[in-house]
Amino acid sequence: MKFGGRDAPSILGWSVEKVSVRWEKTLAEPDVDSFSKKISGMLVEDVQRRAKFIRIILCSAELVIHLRMSGDIRVESDALPLQPHDRLVVWFTNGFRLAFNDTRKFGRVWFLKEAANFFEGLGPEPLGGLTKNDFHTLLQRHHRQIKPLLMDQRVVAGLGNIYTDEALFLAGIHPLKKSSAISKKQAGKLLQEIQAVLRKGIETNGASIDWIYRGGQFQNELHVYNRTGLACHNCGAEIVKIKVGQRGTHFCPKCQPEG
DNA sequence: CCTGAAACCTGTCTGC
DNA sequence: TGCAGACAGGTTTCAG
Numbered sequence: 001m002k003f004g005g006r007d008a009p010s011i012l013g014w015s016v017e018k019v020s021v022r023w024e025k026t027l028a029e030p031d032v033d034s035f036s037k038k039i040s041g042m043l044v045e046d047v048q049r050r051a052k053f054i055r056i057i058l059c060s061a062e063l064v065i066h067l068r069m070s071g072d073i074r075v076e077s078d079a080l081p082l083q084p085h086d087r088l089v090v091w092f093t094n095g096f097r098l099a100f101n102d103t104r105k106f107g108r109v110w111f112l113k114e115a116a117n118f119f120e121g122l123g124p125e126p127l128g129g130l131t132k133n134d135f136h137t138l139l140q141r142h143h144r145q146i147k148p149l150l151m152d153q154r155v156v157a158g159l160g161n162i163y164t165d166e167a168l169f170l171a172g173i174h175p176l177k178k179s180s181a182i183s184k185k186q187a188g189k190l191l192q193e194i195q196a197v198l199r200k201g202i203e204t205n206g207a208s209i210d211w212i213y214r215g216g217q218f219q220n221e222l223h224v225y226n227r228t229g230l231a232c233h234n235c236g237a238e239i240v241k242i243k244v245g246q247r248g249t250h251f252c253p254k255c256q257p258e259g
Numbered sequence: 260c261c262t263g264a265a266a267c268c269t270g271t272c273t274g275c
Numbered sequence: 276t277g278c279a280g281a282c283a284g285g286t287t288t289c290a291g
Contacts, residue, residue, distance in 0.1 A: 066286090069286095070268090102268095103269055104269050104283090106268065161285085209283085211270075213284075247285090263291090264290085272283105273282100
């Protein structure tokens, strides 16, 4: 199992001894007291992902984690010292622990008895059987700038700033293009590139762009993200950076023409 | 319905 | 060297 780009032991079958919440707001639900009481003694049955959420399935509840901007998870021996920004720690009975580290405190953890409703509002997984036809229909349903639309988790699940910029570049689509103006053929190409970029990201353990992330190799695959002013890998034009929906947005003006 | 801004946070980098 | 301001892999909420 990979955590934060490093190999870690599988936590399957491990039994929770106790938890500590070192920054209260990290625990979104429920309150610290009932969380501590209820999770103690539970076994880990499975670990899954839905959109950007990590799901740790326990016997009669589940722990849901969102890393947001700066979150990271370690699984390690409880003999090691805790780190400066460890916000929530799950201690197992076998001498190991799971530490949720999060410098910027944006990450959240939920302990849910019933998680079905929790994921209700999320859009489809691009790697989970979404067809080109359905994707095109999705884009037609809105009249929004394509980049913020792709990052809207209610529309499509799992795309963040890096992957969206990269997919739009590979598909040759300007980030401000109206979603409803995207042809069926373009939508097909876009979905294909979204899938390619996500697969590559998973394969390379994500991007390690600044001090927060370690171990990933995806930064070596980037065509536009973080390449402002550099030559486009495809045509040699200068990569441009603009602001779209308050997010830094990188694209090639020649390969991704407006309109 | 769509867009943009502000808020939530800490750490790093840039420019004066 | 110091310090202010901008900026960062995300999401929610609110104003226009």
